[in-house]
Amino acid sequence: MAAIYSSAALKTRQREIKDEAMKQVVHITENGNAAFVFCSEEVFENELRRARETAAYEERMRAVLERGRADVIAGNTVEGTDAALAEIARRAACRA
Incomplete structure (x- = not known):
């Protein structure tokens, strides 16, 4: 929970505020x-x-989503689990 103190507490509760x-x-x-x-x-x-x-993570997610949208627009998609697994295997084989 957030620690919240009034400005008046700065005079009377300094040690507590510093500890927090x-x-x-x-x-x-x-x-x-x-x-x-x-x-x-x-x-x-x-x-x-x-x-x-957090900013770096959000930028990576933005870039991934942007790339995904571009792929959909360009028609770089597959339909179904079997097609997706085949495409993954094909790409893995190309890297090896």
């Missing part, structure tokens, strides 16, 4: 509205790494 920020991103609110985020360097680096990995 060592584990995850802490959200700081002002007047009940999201205002700031706070975290340790390690958490920040992990969040950046995760964001990069």
Whole structure:
């Protein structure tokens, strides 16, 4: 669950907020509205790494879907399980 503290808590609960920020991103609110985020360097680096990995994965999926759509438009398709397995075997034999 996300850690959320008011800006007033920064004065009275510093140690608790810092301890939580060592584990995850802490959200700081002002007047009940999201205002700031706070975290340790390690958490920040992990969040950046995760964001990069997610972006790379999404780009790979986008490229695969785009290639698939182009194949369908070009008629590069097979129908049925037997035809698909035969095409896989043919392509594997070409690589060997």
